Amino acid sequence: MQKLPDLFQSLADPTRLRILTLLRAMELSVGELAQVLGQSQPRVSRHVKILIDAGLAERRKEGSWVFLSLGRAERVAPVFALLDSWSALDGEDPWAVADAARLAAVRADRAAAAERYFASHAADWDELRSLHIAESEVEAAIARTLGDREVGRLVDIGTGTGRMLELFAPDAERALGIDRSPEMLRLARVKLAEAGLASAELRQGDMYSLPLPAASADTVIIHQVLHYAQQPAAAVAEAARLLAPGGRLIIIDFAPHEREELRTRDAHARLGFADDAMLKYLKAAGLQGRVVEHLKGGELTVTLWTGERPKAKLKVVA
Template identity: 85%
Template sequence: MFKTPELFRSLADPTRLRILGLLRAMELSVGELAQVLGQSQPRVSRHVKILIDAGLAERRKEGSWVFLSLGPSERVDPLFALLDSWNALDGEDPWAVADKARLEAVKADRATAAERYFAQHAADWDELRSLHIAESEVEAAIARALGERPVGRLVDIGTGTGRMIELFGPAANSALGIDRSPEMLRLARVKLTEAGIPMTELRQGDMYAIPLPSQSADTVIIHQVLHYAQQPAAAIAEAARLLAPGGRLLIIDFAPHEREELRSRDAHIRLGFTDDSVLKWMDAAGVPGRVVEHLGGGELTVTIWSGERSDARLKVVA
């Protein structure tokens, strides 16, 4: 339990207030914070530790990087309400204004790194996309599958560049992307910031052991990820675990095909899936499914499957 005097002591240094203001804008690494603040990484790390100990900030390891974000909203929101009210009276702190300007340099560095990574892989991605119907038509079909129901708490497993969150995150109560690749997560951060969705949460994680509690999502999407899975049934079961009663699971992947070179060139474990296989796995996970649509028009057919978590199944599992 944090005591109020301890919380105020954690904010006694103006640098720590600046750090919270920066984390309010976006998740940042310690190195990026040091770049914006013009301070050494060890010094920034000491400030960060105090904020973490006070419950005002959180750290998350992602490959060789450590990213920092704000603590729980119930703890930081009252603080920002107080700071905003003072800023309304006295004007914004000049240091905060300068920090925001320097933050643009961090965004530019991220964008440059993302462009470099994308350029290295763009040829492979473009070749794969050329084998199936236009991505815009697939995305339109996914939107039709989601329909008019509220998205609620969205989790995108294998988020990649964050495209699903870019499309459906604005309509969600919250949006969280999971991916194993730190490089893809860094690319997603840039893309989502450019799209005006900077506060989406992105986490490194495995599709078989997602770092989220059960029943923490209303909509889960697995878009073009299952063909990388050694154990697709286990991946579907883990996705289903996240769903609250009435929550929906949407799976988008290829129908069976014979493009054997995708195994060696693009690391595809599975060359597509039959409807019977996917529906069997969904049913076993407690999310009875149906085929929404087969999208032909290329050498590869894209299929959309949808399922819903029932209250009755959850009661049995419990």
């Protein structure tokens, strides 16, 4: 446990206070922090290390990028309560005003990068969407599936641009999106920030080895991801590992089809899934599986399956 004098020592520099304030607004890379602060990356990195050692910030690597976020809430909340109280007495800090303006520029840069990426891939995505029922109807079906109980702790595996978080994080106790692609995570950050969902977490991770403990989620979603999996049964088992007793896994993917060009053009490893195959994956993962709905329309049928972790049985004491 960090001693109180050491904690205050870690805050005894204006730059470190500025860094904390910026991370309170959004996750930032070291390079973005340097851009906002107008300082060199090595200098910023030294300040960041002190904050990390104090438990006030956390560091996470995504590909060649390093992202920084605030430390655990119980650690940073008292610090911000104190800083907010002093700010109310002393008035607005001129540095904070300037930093906020430069932070807006970082958000604009991210949005511009996202727009360029979407523009370069729009034709491929539009062609695939044209093969199946409208996304709005798929999303409505997912909402119906989720609607009969609380979302609780939500994990979206293969979050992509964060659409599932955008839709369902507002109803969740906690929301986390995981994706292997740093590029997709950067796009997701832009979309979630625009939607006012900066509190939703994003992490880089592999669907076969998720960076979360067992029984840490109440709802897990795998939306249009399994057809990229070389080992879908292993991916389902790893997703099931996250479920607490009574938790649900919701899988949305294509029914079997014969669009062979999707293998080469879009890197689909599987041309859809039969119900019996998916139910077999769910059963092997220790879940009670069922087919929820087939959404027909166009050449590809979208299917929803769920798998539920049985609730723990109460022990009867004689």
